[in-house]
Amino acid sequence: MTNYDQIMKLALEKGFYFPSCEIYADAPAGFWEYGPTGLKIKNKLVDLWRKEIVRRDGMLEIDGCQIMSKSVFEASGHLGNFTDPIVKCTGCGSTFRADRLVSESIGKDIPERTPNDDLDAIIGRNNIRCPSCKGQFGRTTRFNMMFKVEIGPSAEMAFLRPETCQTIFVDFPRVYKTMRGKLPLGVAQLGKSFRNEIAPRQSLLRLREFYQAEVEVFCNPHRLNDLPRFEEVTDTLLRISKDGASTQEVTAGDALSRGILPNKLVAYYLALLNDFYGKTGIDMHRIRFRQLGDEERAFYASIAFDFEVETSIGWLELVACNYRSDHDLKGHSMVSKENLEVIDPSDQSKVLPHVFELSMGIDRSIYAILEHSYFEDFEHDDRVVLKLQPYLAPVLVGILPLVNKDGLSERSQMIYSDLKREFDSYYDDSGSIGRRYRRLEQIGVPFAITVDKVTLQDDSVTVRQRDTMKQERIKVNDLKKYLRESLQNR
RNA sequence: GCGACAGUCGUCCAGUUUGGUCUAGGACAUCAGAUUGCCAAUCUGGUAACCCGGGUUCAAAUCCCGGCUGUCGCACCA
Numbered sequence: 212m213t214n215y216d217q218i219m220k221l222a223l224e225k226g227f228y229f230p231s232c233e234i235y236a237d238a239p240a241g242f243w244e245y246g247p248t249g250l251k252i253k254n255k256l257v258d259l260w261r262k263e264i265v266r267r268d269g270m271l272e273i274d275g276c277q278i279m280s281k282s283v284f285e286a287s288g289h290l291g292n293f294t295d296p297i298v299k300c301t302g303c304g305s306t307f308r309a310d311r312l313v314s315e316s317i318g319k320d321i322p323e324r325t326p327n328d329d330l331d332a333i334i335g336r337n338n339i340r341c342p343s344c345k346g347q348f349g350r351t352t353r354f355n356m357m358f359k360v361e362i363g364p365s366a367e368m369a370f371l372r373p374e375t376c377q378t379i380f381v382d383f384p385r386v387y388k389t390m391r392g393k394l395p396l397g398v399a400q401l402g403k404s405f406r407n408e409i410a411p412r413q414s415l416l417r418l419r420e421f422y423q424a425e426v427e428v429f430c431n432p433h434r435l436n437d438l439p440r441f442e443e444v445t446d447t448l449l450r451i452s453k454d455g456a457s458t459q460e461v462t463a464g465d466a467l468s469r470g471i472l473p474n475k476l477v478a479y480y481l482a483l484l485n486d487f488y489g490k491t492g493i494d495m496h497r498i499r500f501r502q503l504g505d506e507e508r509a510f511y512a513s514i515a516f517d518f519e520v521e522t523s524i525g526w527l528e529l530v531a532c533n534y535r536s537d538h539d540l541k542g543h544s545m546v547s548k549e550n551l552e553v554i555d556p557s558d559q560s561k562v563l564p565h566v567f568e569l570s571m572g573i574d575r576s577i578y579a580i581l582e583h584s585y586f587e588d589f590e591h592d593d594r595v596v597l598k599l600q601p602y603l604a605p606v607l608v609g610i611l612p613l614v615n616k617d618g619l620s621e622r623s624q625m626i627y628s629d630l631k632r633e634f635d636s637y638y639d640d641s642g643s644i645g646r647r648y649r650r651l652e653q654i655g656v657p658f659a660i661t662v663d664k665v666t667l668q669d670d671s672v673t674v675r676q677r678d679t680m681k682q683e684r685i686k687v688n689d690l691k692k693y694l695r696e697s698l699q700n701r
Numbered sequence: 702g703c704g705a706c707a708g709u710c711g712u713c714c715a716g717u718u719u720g721g722u723c724u725a726g727g728a729c730a731u732c733a734g735a736u737u738g739c740c741a742a743u744c745u746g747g748u749a750a751c752c753c754g755g756g757u758u759c760a761a762a763u764c765c766c767g768g769c770u771g772u773c774g775c776a777c778c779a
Contacts, residue, residue, distance in 0.1 A: 224712055224730075236753035236769055293779050299702080306702045307776070354702095356779060373779070409702055409777050417778075509779055528778095592741070614738050641732085645740030661739070673739080680740070 214523040218581050219414060221595070222249070225654055227581070228415060241411025241419030243574075248654055251605035251635065253422070253577055256491065257401055259602060259700075260424050260571070263487040268440075270397030270426060271390050275378025277403055278360055281368045286546035287377050287539060289370075292510040294353040296330055300341035301349050306409075309351045312339065327351040358405045371405035376568060378402070379427045380539045383564075387429070387553055394555050394564060395430035395438065395476060401573070415574040416527065422573035428480060429564035431555045432536070435474035444482035451516075452501045473514060476567060477534065484518060484530060484569055490700050491576070492600045493583045497521035500532070511538040520579045527579060531570040537563050584655065591680065597655030598678055601697045606637045608694060609651040613663040615640050623662040626672070626687060634694050652677050657697065660690065 222228050226246030232238035245253055265272055284290045296309040309330045314321045316339045321330070330351040333339075340346065358371040372378065379398045386398060401424045411417045431437075445464035451471055452458040461471060463482045472478040481500055489495050503515040511533065518530035540563055544551045552563045580603065586596045601607055610627040612619035620640055627638040637656065639647050644661065651659055659675040666672050666687070673682040674693065685693055 220712065226711085230770080233770095238770075240770065289779075295777075295779085297702085297777095305704085305776080311776095354777095356777095406779075412772090511779090594741080611739095616738095643740080643742060644738075645742080647741090648739080649741050663739080675739085682739080 215413065215582075218578065218585060221585070221597075221653065222414070222581070227252070239419075241408055241417070243414055243418060248605045249577070252580075252599070252603060252655075253573060255603045255605075256573065256577060256580070257424060259490060260401075260487060261399075263490060264426060264483055264569070265397070265399045268397050268483060270399045271386055271392070272399045272401075273379065273382055273386060274402065275375070275382060275400060277372055277405070278362070278369050279372050279377060279381075281370065282546050283372075283377055283381060283543075284357065284370055286542035287380075288510055288542060289357060289373055289377075290355070293357055293373060294355040296325070296327060296351050297354050298330070298334065298348045298351050300346045305341060307341075309334070313337075327353065354409070356406045356408070358407055373406050374404050374425070374570065375400050375402045375423045376425045376427050376570065377539070379425065380543055380566075381547075383427075383429065383540070384549065384551055392429075392553070394434075394553070394557070394562070395428055397426050397428045399424070399426045401425075413524070415578045416524075418574060424571045424573055426480075426569040426571075427535075428476065428567045428569075429553075430476055430567065431557070431560075431562050432565040433560075433562070434555070434557065435476045437557065438475040438479055441475040441479045444479055444486070447482040447485055449478075449481060449485055450495075450499045452499045455501055458499045473534075477514065477516075477532075480567060480569060481516065481518075481532060484532070484571075488518070488520075488529075490600065491580050492598065492603065493520055493579055497583070499526075501526075509533060511535045520583075522579055522582050527575060529572055529576050529579060531568070533568050533570065535566040535568055537565050539566060540564060594649055594652060596652045596677060599655035599657070600700065601657045602700055604655045604657050605635065606651070606654065606656045607634045607698070608658040608660055609637045609639055609647065609656050610660045611638075611644060611647050611662070612640050613644055613661050617664060618667065619662050619664070622666055626660065626662065626690070630690065630694070633691065648675065648680075658694070 225248055227249035228243050228245050230238060231242035231244050261272070264270070281290070297306050298309045298312065299306050310321045310325060313330060313333050317333065317337055327350070334348055339348065341348065357373050360369050360371060361367065362369050379400055383398065386392065387396065401422065403420055404423050405420050408417055408419050411419050445462065447463045448460055449463055449466055450458050450460050451466060461469070463478045466472040467475060467478050472481065488498065498518065498520050500516045501519050503517060508515045513536050514534035516532040517528045518532060519526045519528050540551045543549070544563065552561050554560070555562050580599070581597070584598045586598050588594045588596055608630065610623050610630070612623040623638065623640070627636055630636045637651070639650065641647070648659055657677045661673045661675065663673070670687045671684045672687060672690070674685050675682045
């Protein structure tokens, strides 16, 4: 069974990803960098997302700023809701969520928004003590998960965005107008988000600075079942869990008719997401769309499904699929005093669009793909093979001279020069041929071209397949065609 | 954020109990040369580390204090 430690070891040994600022002792936790190989995987995953979700659905992609003004987060609700009331024990220093502590102690629900003073009063009145050491609590404070930044000499308050989508919302009016948008319209963005996690952990899985690929689908709430392109996905099989315990496998069409999913729009985009992950190499028997209950949903979501993948450390949330209704556009409309309504051309009505989002965690997805692709071949010397899809592999093909004499290196270099612009290629003549095959397999290179003496006679090379170790002879002139075909994913 | 444990070449580990022989050792990986020639070959040589700061001491990888990081548990996860 592949586990987190094996992936971590491979990542460090091969430089897929590693701690940020690692040569300094004061490097903070929760920040990780992608090395050359990891970056290539990341870029290719994003390319696949663009192809299978953004382009497939005709979405518009933007690239927005990471620092945004205070007003944005007043409107989005993050200033009010993205904070936790916390109390610290004066004895042992343990920190607790004040609202939860109070709820548990007095057996009554306490809203998160309860003012600090009220929380302090309840704690005092009921003489609530620290569960760990029975010590006294200090005063309630608010912990905001957003990173605050100061702009210019006057230190104007702004924030690093805690989710990329707020850029999409504030840009929506101009994008909709200038791009002649029609509802439903998906607007997509790849970018970084920042959250001041209390306890970042497990490398790529809980970061303070991380990549999101988000899609916000703007739609007319009265026409959620008016979606002709739903027909494309009627038969797509979805694994859906309503309770987190049992999972049922149903087609998108059935899920709709049986009321498992609320409308065509939601069903269609979940299916799109499902198709996309099916092509990443993740084991689709170990995934599920889990519907979130009332307590689990984010403050802006009225319907929420998490796309989760089973890994060695349990179910891992890769994508949050939230029906945000008009929470965001209404908020931005009120705070900015801009009218964000648009005309739905299908019936010429004026609507404030609702939003359904697919908020994908890129870093976690990369981890899940690595773990599901990691393979130890016990029949062949316990070789480690990363069975990445060719279109996600950091390098598509290695070019290796069988030996470093008789002009084989020179011939190999020529082939490498010819291929490297179109394909991610890697030339290697160091060590035995077997060693070089193994090196390539570990980073998921699907093909190895070996140049031998026969090449000099008839211009053919052997192409070795990573997973089967089988080799076939191919004419040098046919290599590009062969490699191009390998990159097709349907 | 709290608690427990830990931190030595790229990776894994030895050395810390009992401070001195550690000028820090090995394996794998990597680099160079030779030999070989289709699945981690062999030989020779090389590169490369005591998390950071302070303290104790004649002497610190080793003991003490603080910080940082990691793992696990609790809490958190918009």
